[in-house]
Amino acid sequence: MxxxxxxxxxxxxxxxxxxxxxxxxxxxxxxxxxxxxxxxxxxxxxxxxxxxxxxxxxDLSGCTDFQKRVYSTVQGIERGERMTYGEVALLTGRPGAARAVGRAMATNPFLIIVPCHRVVARGGLGGFALGLDVKERMLALESLEGSG
CATH class of the missing domain: 3.30.160 (Double Stranded RNA Binding Domain)
Structure with missing residues (x-):
């Protein structure tokens, strides 16, 4: 159910x-x-x-230590803000692990609470399981003036 x-x-x-x-x-x-x-x-x-x-x-029991650090870092990204995969990697103590951060975002089991849609590529949006149009709309929702 x-x-x-x-x-x-x-x-x-x-x-x-x-x-x-x-x-x-x-x-x-x-x-x-x-x-x-x-x-x-x-x-x-x-x-x-x-x-x-x-x-x-x-319930982080199915997550690796790296994923736990990444998810904790990503939870700190404020509404309306964005961070690159590389910036998240740096903040988790793994500079150069941008691809690993991307993989952690792709397997994120806690959408919105761990706001993986706020993590973007250096030159664009990056990826999103339900498509970039959904990621764009989620980011737009958060950046609307007076949305609170």
């Missing part, structure tokens, strides 16, 4: 999976969730309207 909420401005559903009190996975999908999720609604409101980002405990 999936739980989630609609992100109307993207035309996508935010799905949230939890194990106990920990968030195991947050993803975007075109599929309607089985039931609503108050947490998914709060995360969607953060992205769409600039509401405070919910404070949640992430």
């Amino acid at each position: 999936t739980k989630g909420a609609l992100i109307s401005s993207l035309g996508l559903y935010l799905h949230v999976e939890c194990t106990g009190n920990k968030v195991k996975r947050i993803s975007l999908s075109y599929e309607l969730p089985d039931e609503p999720s108050p947490l998914a609604e709060r995360i969607a409101a953060h992205l769409e309207k600039g509401a405070p980002c919910p404070s949640v405990e992430l």
Whole structure:
């Protein structure tokens, strides 16, 4: 059974999976969730309207130490800001590991809470699992004046 909420401005559903009190996975999908999720609604409101980002405990048990450092660094990127893969690599103590950061972003199980859409290539947007058009729209939502 999936739980989630609609992100109307993207035309996508935010799905949230939890194990106990920990968030195991947050993803975007075109599929309607089985039931609503108050947490998914709060995360969607953060992205769409600039509401405070919910404070949640992430289940990092399936992540490598490098991924944990990258995800922690990326959580520090403020709404409306961007950072390059290389800058994230430098801040995690692994200068030159921009490609590894890109891989960590591609496998990020905590979308929006770990805002991988805010990590871009030096010369452009980089990649995004649901396509660059979705990444562009997510970034645009966050940079709109008066979105909060």
